[in-house]
Amino acid sequence: MLLNDRIKAFSQLGKFLSQFKSTGYEKVNSVIHTNDFFDEMTHKITNAVHHNGWFTEENVLFSIQQWSNLLTEENLLDWVSHYELDEINSKTIGIIMAGNIPLVGFHDFLSVLISGHRVLVKQSSNDNQLLPLLSSYLIAIEPNFETYISFTNEKFKNFDAVIATGSNNTSRYFEHYFGNVPNIIRKNRNSIAVLTGNETTQQLEALGEDIFRYFGLGCRSVSKLMVPKGYDFDVFFRAIYPYQDIIKGAKYANNYDYNKAVYLMSNYTLLENGFLMIKEDESYGSPIATLFYETYESNESLSQKLELDKEKIQCIVGSNLPYDTVDFGKTQHPKLSDYADSIDIIEFLTKIN
Structure with missing residues (x-):
């Protein structure tokens, strides 16, 4: 053939x-x-x-x-x-x-x-x-x-x-x-978004697609935000409000209620809007209905961290950053050449004797 x-x-x-x-x-x-x-x-x-x-x-x-x-x-x-x-x-x-x-x-x-x-x-x-x-x-x-x-x-x-x-x-x-x-x-790999605080409402709303598509279950789903110290999450919450109907899904709602109860019983500090919880955490894989975040002090320190953790990260959403990124709202629109874990499968297959 x-x-x-x-x-x-x-x-x-x-x-x-x-x-x-x-x-x-x-x-x-x-x-x-x-x-x-x-x-x-x-x-x-x-x-x-x-x-x-x-x-x-x-x-x-x-x-x-x-x-x-x-x-x-x-x-x-x-x-x-x-x-x-x-x-x-x-x-x-x-x-x-x-x-x-x-x-x-x-x-x-x-x-x-x-x-x-x-x-x-x-x-x-x-x-x-x-x-x-x-x-x-x-x-x-x-x-x-x-x-x-x-x-x-x-x-x-x-x-x-x-x-x-x-x-x-x-x-x-x-x-x-x-x-x-x-x-x-x-x-396991997860995807993240790097925010600077200068994002437009349209960019943050598009980020909601990266977070909520497939209920966040994909390796290209954004499960964590990297934000500058003092970031205003109210701006983020207002932008993603159009995705509020996700809580009408029974399985998602059950996970939201369960994880919220666990966090509250453990006395964790949370930000939440009725359909998404945000928790400060160094991990990358957040539970369903939860988004982790971590703050950074400088672009240099952030770049060092992302390089150190690159084996845990599938893709990075952001704009005008000094490393490869995916546009807001586009993580679930990969090209044929966007290989999982950045491993070129076709190249691998051509070398099998």
Whole structure:
């Protein structure tokens, strides 16, 4: 199967996904095989929402729409043009996927197949509804994919390399079990926002998207603020007020109430507005409905801290800062070349012999 065939198949998948938007589903008969897959995809979206209480229809469709935007022939060609993929010796790459947000493992899945390797997928039980159907659609478009895509619920067998995503605890198991093959093993990472106090209301409101999208469960979700000493949190709270309806979600509200009770019983000092608590804490991974913050005295001391803690940070939201940042409101809009943990998966896959 040629690289161009793989690109065309995934770009066609992007067209199929474009029928499912948060504004409504619209069947487009010109999309190849849509008559065979449209109704089943609708059913799988409903199943995903019912299967996992954190997967609202809005968030599932948001993820699908992001992938439909990325999977264009132009985007795919631009992405792979930086690599030598024509002479790949096809190997079997095992992927152990997380399940914290919808289709969280799709980028690994795409990367393995677009590079010309075979994929062996072990899904999380929290996110196992959509990907098998998308795989079936790919096979319908390009039948050669049938021998390249496998799913398993068992321990991996007959694999040549592994990409595994989990927690700091599970990473120790992964390192023990997969240490003898080429691997990418991901641990816990969180994203932060660096505020200077000069942000506009529009920037802070956009930051709310980075905080609340997927209920803050993604590694690209902002879980901590770095703010200058004396920062006025009232400005921040006013800007994020449009996200107040998040507290209407039962699971989020339960976490808010529980964590608030724990903090109050422990006599922690909190700032809160009825749907988000802010707590001063040096940690990066804040509980649901909580945002940690830490103050800094100078840009130099902050830069030193971020460099020291870079293995804990997925991405940094900010503006006009002396290091790589993501624009406000854009953490959940990564490009194909925005690799998790800054590890170039395609480069890794090209070096497997």
